[in-house]
Amino acid sequence: MRQIIALEYAKLRKFHTLKILFAVYMLVVPCWMYFMNFFFKMNPELKAIFTQAEPLDFPHIWSFITYSASFFNILLAVSVVTITTNDIQFKTMRQNIIEGLTKRQVIFGKFAFVIFLSTIATLYTLICGLVLGLLESSNTDFYQNIHLNALYFIQTIGYFSFAFLFAILVKRPAIAIVTFIIYFPVETILGNIISHKMYQFFPLKVYADLTPMPFFRAVINSGPKGGENGIFLLSLNEQVCLSGFYIVLCFALTYFILKRRDL
Amino acid sequence: MSEIVLQVDNLSKKYKKVEAVKNISFNIQKGNVYGLLGPNGSGKTTTLAMLMGILHPTEGSFSWFGNGQEDRNRLRIGCLLETPNFYPYLNAYDNLRVTATIKNMTDPKARIEEVLEYVDLKERGKRTFRTYSLGMKQRLAVAAALLSDPEVLVLDEPTNGLDPEGIAEMRELILKIGGEGKTIILASHILDEVQKICSHVVMLKQGEMVYNGTMTDLLLQRKSYKLMADEPEKLLSVLRSLSQVKILTEDSDSLMVELDDNLTGADLNRLVAEKGVYLSELHAYQKSLETIFLERMKL
Numbered sequence: 001m002r003q004i005i006a007l008e009y010a011k012l013r014k015f016h017t018l019k020i021l022f023a024v025y026m027l028v029v030p031c032w033m034y035f036m037n038f039f040f041k042m043n044p045e046l047k048a049i050f051t052q053a054e055p056l057d058f059p060h061i062w063s064f065i066t067y068s069a070s071f072f073n074i075l076l077a078v079s080v081v082t083i084t085t086n087d088i089q090f091k092t093m094r095q096n097i098i099e100g101l102t103k104r105q106v107i108f109g110k111f112a113f114v115i116f117l118s119t120i121a122t123l124y125t126l127i128c129g130l131v132l133g134l135l136e137s138s139n140t141d142f143y144q145n146i147h148l149n150a151l152y153f154i155q156t157i158g159y160f161s162f163a164f165l166f167a168i169l170v171k172r173p174a175i176a177i178v179t180f181i182i183y184f185p186v187e188t189i190l191g192n193i194i195s196h197k198m199y200q201f202f203p204l205k206v207y208a209d210l211t212p213m214p215f216f217r218a219v220i221n222s223g224p225k226g227g228e229n230g231i232f233l234l235s236l237n238e239q240v241c242l243s244g245f246y247i248v249l250c251f252a253l254t255y256f257i258l259k260r261r262d263l
Numbered sequence: 264m265s266e267i268v269l270q271v272d273n274l275s276k277k278y279k280k281v282e283a284v285k286n287i288s289f290n291i292q293k294g295n296v297y298g299l300l301g302p303n304g305s306g307k308t309t310t311l312a313m314l315m316g317i318l319h320p321t322e323g324s325f326s327w328f329g330n331g332q333e334d335r336n337r338l339r340i341g342c343l344l345e346t347p348n349f350y351p352y353l354n355a356y357d358n359l360r361v362t363a364t365i366k367n368m369t370d371p372k373a374r375i376e377e378v379l380e381y382v383d384l385k386e387r388g389k390r391t392f393r394t395y396s397l398g399m400k401q402r403l404a405v406a407a408a409l410l411s412d413p414e415v416l417v418l419d420e421p422t423n424g425l426d427p428e429g430i431a432e433m434r435e436l437i438l439k440i441g442g443e444g445k446t447i448i449l450a451s452h453i454l455d456e457v458q459k460i461c462s463h464v465v466m467l468k469q470g471e472m473v474y475n476g477t478m479t480d481l482l483l484q485r486k487s488y489k490l491m492a493d494e495p496e497k498l499l500s501v502l503r504s505l506s507q508v509k510i511l512t513e514d515s516d517s518l519m520v521e522l523d524d525n526l527t528g529a530d531l532n533r534l535v536a537e538k539g540v541y542l543s544e545l546h547a548y549q550k551s552l553e554t555i556f557l558e559r560m561k562l
Contacts, residue, residue: 011353
């Protein structure tokens with residue numbers, strides 16, 4: 001494992017695209033949080049409808065920041081797609097295998113990268129939330145709802161492993177990025193066409209619901225459940241289990257594809 | 264008999280409609296330099312790609328170092344297959360560090376310096392790979408192949424894209440490596456180069472193996488002979504009666520003939536003497552590998 005991490009580090013430490021995408025992510029998350037805070041201050045009537053809370057106040061900041069950061073995960077997912085497709089395009093994955101790397105090690109390497117990226121993204125949102133909360137919150141109740149960061153961590157692993165699968169399937173950088181981005185609305189449309197209940201089990205929907213819109217779960221839970229008029233929502237435990245299943249499935253499928261494919 | 268480092272048994276690769284490699288079998292012995300020859304599309308690169316684990320054979324098997332097709336075998340092999348493939352945003356040092364990590368080298372710094380020096384890239388080692396000329400890329404690929412001091416070196420068209428000076432340098436380099444007792448498998452179009460470097464030859468034609476043996480045997484087998492006798496007409500009639508002899512040219516006083524693979528000049532001398540014709544001259548002309556190769560490809 002140490003060798004694989006050392007290898008990924010040697011490959012990526014000078015990959016500027018990753019640094020740029022991460023810098024944008026780091027900039028955009030706090031900026032968006034401030035923008036939201038400003039927006040709700042300017043529009044108190046909207047705040048009353050949507051949130052009833054200050055976005056930068058503890059503990060609401062955790063649901064706001066994880067929900068907001070989940071949109072910007074796309075930037076980091078694009079870096080996963082770029083790195084993987086570049087490895088195919090430059091034939092460096094092929095060369096790595098010629099030099100003695102196994103296909104299993106290739107997958108482990110990418111998994112290690114996904115975990116690393118998710119850890120950094122989660123730590124960043126955690127630190128960002130803490131700093132913004134300590135600066136702007138009217139209270140210091142920071143530990144309440146802090147578990148949302150753990151859910152955000154699972155969510156990022158889910159998105160990035162999905163991005164990895166896309167990259168291995170499509171192989172070409174630009175097409176892989178476009179199809180990955182297009183898949184988001186496609187899944188939403190498809191899910192709503194098939195059935196609302198089925199849609200809850202779709203991979204990106206499962207990941208997205210780990211950090212839902214602030215107060216979304218509370219609103220849903222207060223309304224009618226199941227039946228024809230009610231809204232069906234998976235429990236948090238079900239979403240976590242399903243996310244884990246999809247993450248394992250993504251890496252297993254990727255391994256299966258790589259194992260069978262001529263490079 | 265020296266140790267076998269690679270055993271290939273009935274290896275085949277079939278794409279949808281094309282059979283790129285057909286049932287080939289050969290052994291590679293330790294310490295020899297093997298030339299893998301064949302025109303474009305003959306299956307050289309496909310064969311090497313299967314042996315290096317990036318293509319799945321349709322049929323057959325191979326075994327490196329007697330360990331079958333285990334992935335770890337490749338850690339003992341240095342390989343340049345087709346084009347040099349490196350991370351374009353990394354310099355030579357960083358790219359070789361990637362290779363060193365794969366090869367499980369503990370402290371590769373000194374060795375990286377050494378191989379870059381060896382291929383004359385040390386001065387430009389800090390420049391990113393994307394800025395390199397084709398010749399520099401090719402040399403870096405050779406450096407990567409040599410990095411872990413492998414037991415076997417697989418080089419597929421190492422002189423591709425090189426200028427005449429680069430080709431000469433690469434030839435010197437391969438000769439130098441071969442002189443160090445390494446086993447080398449060299450696929451090349453430049454037959455003059457192969458003739459100078461290789462001790463053994465495996466020849467492929469449309470995916471089929473048409474020759475497998477030593478370079479000496481190949482060159483000796485395909486000698487042509489100039490024959491003279493006191494009675495040229497009688498000699499001609501005797502030669503016409505011998506099925507192992509092919510008459511190439513007829514002059515008033517001499518004949519040029521080619522012999523079957525299993526017949527030597529001495530055998531011919533004996534055969535015609537038995538028929539009462541005594542040769543006044545028997546001169547062997549050795550054909551170049553290129554001529555032999557072209558003849559074999561036409562067959």
